[in-house]
Amino acid sequence: MVGEIRVAINSDQDIVSARQKGRVVANELGFSSGDATLIATAISELARNIVSYARKGLITIKKVNGHNREGIAVIAADEGPGIPDIRQALRDGFSTSGSLGLGLPGVRRLMDEFEITSQLGKGTTVAVKKWRQ
Amino acid sequence: MKTAVRGKTSPQTNFEDEYRSSLREYAAGGGELALGRAYELGRRALNEQKSLIEMASLHHQAVLALIRDAESDKQREESIRAGSEFLAECLSPYEMAHRGFQDAVKALRQLNETLEEEIKRIAYAVHDEAGQLLVAVHLALAEMALELPEAQQGQVTRIRELLNEVEKHLRRYSHELRPTILDDLGWVPAIQFLADGVSKRANIPIRIDAIFSGRLAGPIETALYRIVQEALNNAVKHAAAKNIWVRARKEHHGLCCSIRDDGVGFDPHQVQTASHRNGLGLVAMQERVSAIGGTLQIESRPGHGTELSIRLPLEDSHANSNRTRR
Numbered sequence: 001m002v003g004e005i006r007v008a009i010n011s012d013q014d015i016v017s018a019r020q021k022g023r024v025v026a027n028e029l030g031f032s033s034g035d036a037t038l039i040a041t042a043i044s045e046l047a048r049n050i051v052s053y054a055r056k057g058l059i060t061i062k063k064v065n066g067h068n069r070e071g072i073a074v075i076a077a078d079e080g081p082g083i084p085d086i087r088q089a090l091r092d093g094f095s096t097s098g099s100l101g102l103g104l105p106g107v108r109r110l111m112d113e114f115e116i117t118s119q120l121g122k123g124t125t126v127a128v129k130k131w132r133q
Numbered sequence: 134m135k136t137a138v139r140g141k142t143s144p145q146t147n148f149e150d151e152y153r154s155s156l157r158e159y160a161a162g163g164g165e166l167a168l169g170r171a172y173e174l175g176r177r178a179l180n181e182q183k184s185l186i187e188m189a190s191l192h193h194q195a196v197l198a199l200i201r202d203a204e205s206d207k208q209r210e211e212s213i214r215a216g217s218e219f220l221a222e223c224l225s226p227y228e229m230a231h232r233g234f235q236d237a238v239k240a241l242r243q244l245n246e247t248l249e250e251e252i253k254r255i256a257y258a259v260h261d262e263a264g265q266l267l268v269a270v271h272l273a274l275a276e277m278a279l280e281l282p283e284a285q286q287g288q289v290t291r292i293r294e295l296l297n298e299v300e301k302h303l304r305r306y307s308h309e310l311r312p313t314i315l316d317d318l319g320w321v322p323a324i325q326f327l328a329d330g331v332s333k334r335a336n337i338p339i340r341i342d343a344i345f346s347g348r349l350a351g352p353i354e355t356a357l358y359r360i361v362q363e364a365l366n367n368a369v370k371h372a373a374a375k376n377i378w379v380r381a382r383k384e385h386h387g388l389c390c391s392i393r394d395d396g397v398g399f400d401p402h403q404v405q406t407a408s409h410r411n412g413l414g415l416v417a418m419q420e421r422v423s424a425i426g427g428t429l430q431i432e433s434r435p436g437h438g439t440e441l442s443i444r445l446p447l448e449d450s451h452a453n454s455n456r457t458r459r
Contacts, residue, residue, distance in 0.1 A: 017165070019165055019169055020165035023165065037222055038225060040222070040225075041172060041226065041228075092233050100233040100234060101234065101236075102179070102229055102230065110232070
């Protein structure tokens with residue numbers, strides 16, 4: 001795939017570099033600066049989850065084409081403990097951060113498409129997309 | 134409250150200092166690292182329940198300081214641009230939370246609609262299905278009466294009267310559960326109908342003084358009806374009121390509706406804080422009022438009755454009598 005960028009996530013420092021890569025791709029695609037901010041935020045939330053629950057993982061950022069439209073895809077994969085109850089994890093208020101709407105449910109609201117797979121003991125993959133308006 | 138605010142002082146100063154220094158870093162070319170910090174600061178602010186107004190004022194001061202220190206017009210311009218980028222990044226967690234709240238409000242509205250549908254269904258069951266059963270009982274009774282001696286006919290008549298009474302009550306209850314008047318004529322006639330029934334059953338005079346014309350949006354009328362229903366119920370059941378007054382007025386671009394009684398009263402503070410049984414009803418009323426954007430004021434004192442006042446700001450779109458309603 002052309003222009004696929006991978007960022008290994010091991011620390012808070014890596015979150016910044018994933019954000020930066022995401023913003024570059026978003027700008028190249030012509031997203032508004034407001035949308036680029038929301039994309040960076042979604043990447044931060046995903047990367048944060050990796051750091052706090054799996055310690056390390058990988059974030060992949062790429063351009064995608066849909067029906068007459070272009071967008072950005074972000075895939076966050078880790079080999080951490082996995083999520084026992086995905087439905088619960090997507091509900092607001094489950095995350096220990098407390099505030100409503102942060103974490104995975106927040107990411108889902110910021111992006112247009114959201115997919116999650118998780119296996120206990122094997123890890124979690126979250127794939128999100130946002131289309132340019 | 135005072136102490137809580139004071140307790141927050143030291144992390145607050147930290148937060149503000151950090152905001153200022155991170156913004157300064159970004160303006161000086163700090164790049165994504167500084168923007169990442171802006172996002173983290175926003176997340177922290179959200180968790181510390183800082184209001185958007187606080188954030189705006191903090192940002193304003195931080196940008197002013199940057200501009201003051203700038204050495205050229207170009208630098209000043211740069212400070213402003215960097216400032217807005219930094220602020221957007223910092224507020225993006227608020228955007229996430231905002232969307233979360235929007236979804237939660239939508240879900241609550243849907244839940245409320247489902248409950249109202251359920252109430253309609255129950256009201257229908259009570260009225261129609263129980264009504265049909267009563268008709269069957271009447272017929273069976275009439276058949277039996279044919280074979281009874283004259284001396285016992287009086288008893289049959291008595292049973293018929295009781296059945297009629299049961300039917301009247303069932304019809305009444307089912308209408309009060311979800312009065313068709315509410316949909317057809319609006320909340321004021323619906324409340325009049327309700328008060329009339331409660332007054333007769335409890336043998337308490339209820340005076341209604343409502344000067345309010347025009348219809349409100351469906352969910353608002355239903356909410357007002359439910360609140361008055363609960364208030365009347367409380368006044369009769371828990372307050373042992375001898376008189377109840379309901380008043381509704383259009384005031385200062387809004388609606389004010391109050392329900393007052395001369396019953397035993399209570400200490401609102403105690404009832405609302407303790408997990409008091411009646412407290413639940415008040416909390417539910419409170420929530421109903423805020424769900425439609427209003428406020429509920431509770432005034433009560435042991436031995437001095439109770440007054441509940443609902444205030445609801447009305448936009449022009451609410452008071453539209455020609456509105457098509459579901």
